Amino acid sequence: MPRSGSCLCGAVTFKIASDVTDTGACHCDMCRKWSGGVYLGIEVAPDNMSIEGAGNITHFASSDWAERGFCSTCGSSLFYRITSPGPHSGTYHVAMGALDDVSGIDLKGEVFIDSKPDGYSFAEETEQFTGAELMALFAPPA
Numbered sequence: 001m002p003r004s005g006s007c008l009c010g011a012v013t014f015k016i017a018s019d020v021t022d023t024g025a026c027h028c029d030m031c032r033k034w035s036g037g038v039y040l041g042i043e044v045a046p047d048n049m050s051i052e053g054a055g056n057i058t059h060f061a062s063s064d065w066a067e068r069g070f071c072s073t074c075g076s077s078l079f080y081r082i083t084s085p086g087p088h089s090g091t092y093h094v095a096m097g098a099l100d101d102v103s104g105i106d107l108k109g110e111v112f113i114d115s116k117p118d119g120y121s122f123a124e125e126t127e128q129f130t131g132a133e134l135m136a137l138f139a140p141p142a
Contacts (some may be wrong), residue, residue, distance in 0.1 A: 005099040007071035007078060011056040018048040023096050023105050028112040028131065030062050035077050041093035049092050
């Protein structure tokens with residue numbers, strides 16, 4: 001089922017053409033500061049995402065391999081996007097909280113599990129990666 005979403009003020013709207021059935025949680029320090037807690041992201045290929053109001057998005061290069069997009073007007077977190085070369089380049093990880101309808105989306109994985117605060121855990125069994133394991137997948141080689 002295709003999905004739609006927006007920022008809090010509606011200056012940015014988007015459509016995801018592909019079916020969305022799962023989300024992943026990121027526990028890294030940056031995602032926790034950016035989102036105010038655990039970041040739940042929906043992986044979307046660049047050609048499956050269309051954005052209206054893109055001129056209202058501010059991009060912040062938060063690392064050597066990714067940037068974060070947020071609404072310039074209301075500050076809503078919208079996505080992080082892989083910018084390093086390779087098979088994941090251009091891939092969006094859209095904020096689940098920005099979707100209009102989140103029904104039917106299951107939590108499947110957690111990354112930076114070694115950075116997760118002790119104060120919470122998810123009840124479901126998830127695939128889990130440490131920060132080092134994730135960096136081996138996405139970060140550009142040194």
